[in-house]
Amino acid sequence: MVAQTDARRDAHSDGRFVVGWRAVAPYRPLMALMLVSSTASFAALGVLSLFAREELGASDTMVTANFVVIALASMVVMLATGHLSDGGGVRRVIIPASLAWLGVGYVLLASVRSYPAMLAVGVVFFCAVGVPNAQLMAYARDLVERRDDPATSTSVIAMMRIVLSIGSFTGFGIGGLGLAHLGARSLFQVVAVACLACLALSWYLLREGHAVAAAAPHPVTDENTDDRDGVPTRTAGGRRLLLTLAVVMVLFSSGRIMLLSQLPILMRVSLHTPLELTGFALALPPLCELVLMPAMAFAALRWGRGRVFLVGGAASVGYYGGLVVVTTPGQLMLLQVVYAVFGAATIMVGIDLAQRLMLGRAGAATSIYLSHENLATVNGSLVATASVAALGHQVGFLVPATLCLVALALATWTFAQHPEAFDLRAGHRAAGAND
Structure with missing residues (x-):
């Protein structure tokens, strides 16, 4: 199958x-x-x-x-x-x-x-x-x-x-x-x-x-299972788990609008960074993702997709929390690399997890998952406006850091409740996968 x-x-x-x-x-x-x-x-x-x-x-x-x-x-x-x-x-x-x-x-x-x-x-x-x-x-x-x-x-x-x-x-x-x-x-x-x-x-x-993909996708039913590493996982309820995953990603991504609007201001006003370095800082995370994505894909296959997803979520908490206390351009560059870990791990692996939760419904699963970006744009605009007005352009990052912490807690709890569905492999299972 x-x-x-x-x-x-x-x-x-x-x-x-x-x-x-x-x-x-x-x-x-x-x-x-x-x-x-x-x-x-x-x-x-x-x-x-x-x-x-x-x-x-x-x-x-x-x-x-x-x-x-x-x-x-x-x-x-x-x-x-x-x-x-x-x-x-x-x-x-x-x-x-x-x-x-x-x-x-x-x-x-x-x-x-x-x-x-x-x-x-x-x-x-x-x-x-x-x-x-x-x-x-x-x-x-x-x-x-x-x-x-x-x-x-x-x-x-x-x-x-x-x-x-x-x-x-x-x-x-x-x-x-x-x-x-x-x-x-x-x-x-x-x-x-x-x-x-x-x-x-x-x-x-x-x-x-067409010759390869002409056959209609297998419908998702209560009888579909994912027999990974010998542990059957029922996919009934996969849509509910996918919606939870999408909510988690909305919380993780709600700081992006504030990041795009306030990070250059933070670098110029608080860190006195040259304009050339400001542009480099914004370009650094996507550049690092080009290297980190294959590495995270390897890690996901080796140790489990769920674990890699949670590592990326933890990186987002550390990133936004670090922006609140950063004092030098060098520290900020290190934080930009940490943010690249979030993108390479959580966003990339999340697509694969979404498709696994709804076997045979890759189109619906991918669309539901990626729709988090649209909600995050709306929510992020509100977060950025309220955070900057109340706390300023640096301390305001405490709000997205808190949202990311909530998202990480929700993801950890959900993954622990459904370890097979989210490929949250235990140590002995990961070792067994290599045999």
Whole structure:
């Protein structure tokens, strides 16, 4: 069955865990598609605020409201498409359709002349911005479950998350260059062309993969079990556990908005950091994630996904708590590396855990899990506003640190109640997995 082959792939026949680039070679075309689509999305995202302020006359509050409203609409669309995508062949339609929808949206965005028009285009079209990547990860899971190869869902997702991080770097860089040399409207048109190119590429790749993934996913029933390491785990109630995992991630991620808005201020006002070092500090966590994600994937397969997830959660508590008392730029750089551990461990492993909780429903599981980012955007805006107003730009980080501590306690308690479902391996089980 699916779970048995998944367990077999976690522990390779020679006792070594396979996480390398060679093991995920069959999935490189999907990664290439994700790289291009994510680069296009981040290129547009990087200039959207300036476009709204400088060309449409939007205030800071209006810009924030735009992101919040789109985040709420995206959550609804993500959940709806995730629910529908697990039907036979539907995922292969949703991926190109969402890319085409985004392409049309960017064309319209390039022509808007007022803030209400931009908001309307955003709600109608950019509510689908997270759909392609979520469905590509679910499609990769489909292929893993049906191929008899050494790759595991954890290693494939780790590599796809690395590609997503690279896409964010590339996209922000292209966005800045495009804004300087082309202008925002021309850049949006270029992004629209990139989306149409992704549409053509996705149509080809998904048609080629039809022979592998044509069979309908196995429905999740009370009889499905995950026989990992000889310990059966019933997947009934997996949706409830997944919702708990999503709530945990909302709490873990609610400090991100405050981090983006207040960390540069903290570095300049309190730490007197040069501007060049400020930019490097913001770029350091994603850079470290490129190295840490394969390492965390290896650790997840070796010692259990649940343990790695909790390590990442503990890193987030230490990070935000450290920001409250940091006094030198050097200490801050060390904290940025700690924050990279959170992203590489908790966010990446969480996707794999979500898909395991709803066997045969990778689309719904991935969409439910990733919807935490939208809720965290809304909640994080409120947290940032209240924390800074009440405590200031440094001590205010105590609020997200407290939220992360609550999330870590909730995750630890839930994982302990359902150790098999969250792959929280005991010492003797981890050792047995190598035999």
